[in-house]
Amino acid sequence: MPATAAVVPNRNGASWLPGLLASVAAQTTPFAEVIVVDDASDDESLAWLAAHASHVRVVALPAQRRFAAAVNAGLAVVSPAVDAVALLNTDVELDPGWHAAMRAALDADPARGAVAGKLVTLADPGVVDDAGDILRRDGVCEQRGRGHRDDGRFDTPGPVFGPCAAAALYRRSALDAAGGLDERYGAYLEDVDLALRLGLAGWTGWYEPGAVARHAGGGSQAWLGAPVGALIARNTLVLVARFFPWRWAVPVLYRQCSWLVAAARRGPRPLAAHLRGVAAGLAAAPAAWRERRGLRARAVADVASVVADRPWRGPAAGGHPRGAA
Template identity: 60%
Template sequence: MTLRVAAVVPNWNGARWLPGCLAALRAQERPFDAIVVVDNGSVDESADGLGADVRVVRLGENRGFAVAANRGIDAAVDCDAVALVNSDVVLAPDWLARTAGALGDGVAAVASKMVALDDPGLLDDTGDFLRRDGVCEQRGRGRRDDGRWDAPGEVFAACAGAALYRRAAVLGVGGFDERLFSYLEDVDLGLRLRLAGWRVRYEPAVARHAGGGSAHQLERPVGGWVARNTLLIVAKAFPARWAGPVLYRQAAWLVAAARGGALRAHLSGLASALALLPAMLRERQALRAGAVVPIEAVVDDRPWRGPRAGGHPRAGF
């Protein structure tokens, strides 16, 4: 059976980036079977006049990346797989052919080699790993591309800025958690997919990423969203015995935020998580009880302190 693949592009005031993104989608050596743009209430007319080959789903307001991704996946009802592509991403012509080829049996998602749009030699993300202190590490981020990330392999999760997902697998675990709004929603999805027994592959197909295409429009800085959503993911999934690493990292982030002049945004992010913590804690038992793979096997015992452990690179600490 031929794999049918839709491209889903969440968009929010992306007039600067969207034309280039769509041009790259149309130029794929292995064509997409559908292109869906999910517009989060843009006011810059970026979702207008995109062409007859693009289906536009209008949400009317900014409901966040997670909602936009889910609505796009819902819209791709006749497709087997969905490529989530940020509006500020330009895919290499062979991107879909390579990632679709890596979506084999038991694989729920394929991470790709994300590099800087204006400097393709600078890595942005080559697949994610989650640590037991709650921090998500982006492999290779900020480093020069020296060939170390050219080999396919397995990773914990894919960055949803440019990743291919098996539609049935995503729907089977409930899709993206819309309560997270933006940032780390792909980490949370990756965790649930892995607990359900799915694997995630890395295929070094290149996706050039401008980065922060709409982040400056959000109500709080990226660091605040990362602080908020890290706490929520930990509350929903982590065992109590990992409290030590989590508390260590939270304290370290507070100190770093204070030193970096970002304490108010950091505390605002943590405070915004409080209302959701009871619901997350209630879901722990069901999530763990339904797991096919134990969380200890999914979240490796990687270093979480010392020279090899830092904060989340997106947060800057």
């Protein structure tokens, strides 16, 4: 029988774990196993798990390794019988039918390597948080629907670049072949890198709106160690250096310039954080660049077929409505 493991990376998520694990236990289709990987938390996470979640397998890392490494530590101990893995952030609560709908979507096509559900905000479930990710050729990963009212526009299932790893389902064989998450990202864009590698390997992504999860969006803050803007600036440059062809240099440069101007307008501190991120990205880019030949040699699909030719400027490029998180 098909079996799914739920892997939950945790760093100081004691306040989130009760809601998440209660929603996991309430699934109409149970998970075969639930694994919480604690990334050297210094809150009450481990004590709470010991007292209230004896059914959960806990992997306690002795030193902090950050989000991507915590996920990989969980993947390493998933039982051999498991053929699909759900990645769940601590700040997520699943509707009871989430696993059943996600699993049905994955099983419907053996070419599907990952499934995205509909993420709505925990504070207001009438607002979309993410309806599947879309990677543009300027290096931006667009969270489709973010900040928009859940008014039916995002109720149609269909192909999507990849899922947000806050609540995503992956085929085990696809994850194993990809080697899990790239730990150099730490946090932010590690799921985008994975989706891109899966696409290059010939796997497809799918969006299933019937699988709804509520996302608070603050549970990953304990992993950051730097402003979000700095991490996104750094990791975008790593992603671009690793995968993007030279012919996409114009949209990438356009986006980098627009981000620089936007950071400057926000003030000296956001500008300094952004510049630190850019400097870190430029320092990491040469190593990422050297991996391109090997990645291309293993790919069965061209990057242009995985990263669709979408507008990268103007209203048609997407973006979040004013005031959205």
